[in-house]
């Protein structure tokens with residue numbers, strides 16, 4: 001049997017062969033994972049590579065660590081790109097560890113997650129990419145085109161480890177941060193080093209509370225000075241503890257003065273606790289799309305009829321609790337049918353105003369078969385992360401796909417209107433790279449990222465040859481204006497520091 005490292009290196013050679021073949025045929029080349037993205041970011045008309053079977057993993061040993069590292073080797077694992085969040089959680093759990101954060105379910109691949117910036121609602125933990133500390137890229141068909149990137153200010157592994165994969169090492173914060181949320185366009189991500197932590201449990205509560213209290217918590221994240229308290233989740237002075245996770249669910253068509261909120265608090269791991277699946281499996285409030293589908297199941301399949309019901313349906317009352325690991329809590333996606341999901345990132349201080357503007361639009365120019373949720377993410381260091389505010393509120397509208405008709409606005413038009421009303425109200429925003437939007441909207445990336453877009457393109461142009469920039473581009477990148485080569489690049493931009 002070849003060793004795991006040999007298998008990994010064989011795969012790298014095969015990827016280089018495929019890249020060469022695409023290059024020789026003047027074709028584009030795009031890798032994809034679980035294809036859960038709803039934008040066309042995971043598409044190329046010429047050649048696509050399905051990575052889900054590239055799921056090798058390696059533990060990191062003390063002798064693999066960089067001499068100046070601040071990381072603990074037992075928390076680090078090297079994962080090949082096609083490992084799903086579920087597979088990663090299983091590897092971590094076998095070793096008494098856990099991911100620090102995931103999305104609401106577990107089917108995405110690690111490379112897909114970081115390429116689009118997948119997030120949950122862990123207030124102080126950031127997004128999935130924020131826990132990646134090393135990236136192994138294949139940026140062309142030649143031997144020097146296998147590179148291993150780290151931040152120079154936070155080195156993790158030593159050069160000897162990277163040399164096992166025949167990789168050239170570049171430690172450079174700017175390059176690393178640009179390659180982290182790469183939109184699939186910084187070369188083929190072959191493997192990444194992920195930092196986890198000791199296994200923990202999440203105590204989850206779902207409650208229906210006064211909507212103004214829910215919004216105040218969203219805007220301020222001040223869980224101490226609020227009247228809303230959960231028994232047992234307070235400090236010695238009786239003040240509320242800050243949860244690990246906070247999420248708000250909103251039906252735009254009903255105002256009963258209340259919102260459903262989901263909160264989770266981190267607890268030390270213990271081996272015996274009640275089976276969480278009896279609650280998690282039955283819970284409506286696992287994901288917005290799940291909630292919507294569960295509501296829609298009660299009604300005939302006609303969208304107009306369903307929307308009418310949505311206009312009468314108050315979000316079900318709930319008083320739910322469960323205890324489980326992150327792996328058990330953010331479990332398999334229960335729905336795999338046609339769906340849409342739009343998701344805007346705004347500064348938390350703007351979240352109530354943004355919600356009002358978007359709900360107003362939905363009522364006036366809709367209806368559409370979707371409901372809203374708000375999740376919260378700490379700022380990411382990735383150059384093009386949509387979590388760009390100190391704390392970003394992701395306002396999401398998810399629902400079942402519908403057909404435009406005389407009475408129903410189309411998704412494309414509605415997406416465009418959402419951008420327009422945010423701009424008219426001077427609300428700075430970003431958009432989730434893997435979700436539906438009017439991606440052709442003029443100057444969209446410039447309005448969202450300003451100079452950061454040029455910075456990202458400069459690092460991409462410094463790392464990839466012109467030919468490889470074209471090969472790893474696609475229609476999505478071209479439409480949003482991020483595919484062009486930047487020519488005016490400082491010579492030392494991507495030197496290893």
Ligand SMILES: Cc1cc2nc3c(=O)[nH]c(=O)nc-3n(C[C@H](O)[C@H](O)[C@H](O)COP(=O)(O)OP(=O)(O)OC[C@H]3O[C@@H](n4cnc5c(N)ncnc54)[C@H](O)[C@@H]3O)c2cc1C
Nearest residue numbers: 033034035036037103104108109112115118119184189434
């Ligand atoms: C049911 C469902 C639930 C979701 N829940 C969440 C959620 O909770 N939070 C959230 O943030 N998002 C969520 N999303 C959106 C989705 O998770 C993201 O869009 C994510 O990127 C999908 O991962 P994937 O493995 O399917 O990647 P894909 O969609 O296959 O690809 C995404 C991008 O990664 C690139 N890529 C993939 N592999 C490689 C590689 N090896 N090298 C270079 N580029 C690569 C692709 O080219 C593409 O640009 C959800 C989507 C669905 C359908």
